[in-house]
Amino acid sequence: MRRLPVILLFIVMLMSCSKTPDYVISEDKMARLMADIYIGDAVVETEHRTFGNDSLRKVLQQSIYAKHGVTRELVDTSLYWYGHNIQAYMEMCDKTEEILQKRIEEAERAGGKSDGAPRHMSLDGDSVDIWSGIKMRRNTANIPSDFISFNVSSDKNWDRGDRYTLSVKGVNTHNLV
Numbered sequence: 793m794r795r796l797p798v799i800l801l802f803i804v805m806l807m808s809c810s811k812t813p814d815y816v817i818s819e820d821k822m823a824r825l826m827a828d829i830y831i832g833d834a835v836v837e838t839e840h841r842t843f844g845n846d847s848l849r850k851v852l853q854q855s856i857y858a859k860h861g862v863t864r865e866l867v868d869t870s871l872y873w874y875g876h877n878i879q880a881y882m883e884m885c886d887k888t889e890e891i892l893q894k895r896i897e898e899a900e901r902a903g904g905k906s907d908g909a910p911r912h913m914s915l916d917g918d919s920v921d922i923w924s925g926i927k928m929r930r931n932t933a934n935i936p937s938d939f940i941s942f943n944v945s946s947d948k949n950w951d952r953g954d955r956y957t958l959s960v961k962g963v964n965t966h967n968l969v
Contacts, residue, residue: 811880817862817870821881823887825860825867830892832856 812818817825832852836843843849857863874881 799807812870812873815869816873817866819884819887821860822870822884823891825856825862827887827891827895828856828859829853829897830888836847838953 836849836852843852854864857867874884
């Protein structure tokens, strides 16, 4: 009977032990961090004009690290450790995939959809950019055109009587548009 508390204490100690050492980001936290890094990489890839230089990419990466309260050195050390502990790395990758899948499902439930073009994302609802055409159009004497045709698809939030605004920004215009 006297051994029971010792055995219970030993079991509790084993259960509270983390798979990762103190100098490594835990699997759950690392999975959340990696999910945000993957999303950040996707944003950089789809918005390559906005993130045209390395300094803006570094700022995005540093902001992701700051959100998770980690440093570049801690992430590098953790990735090195995970590289030598493949089973833990695979489990962390599985958790990352689950997190990303849940985020995709949540975005789809909230009305998020891709318009088919990998460079443009649209969300259903009010005050969003529904334009799926090219974002810049140059009108010159060499390319005369008085008409630009387009179509807009409706989403689940469009109601009869809704009002929409088509905005145009003229750059270097010398004549009235």
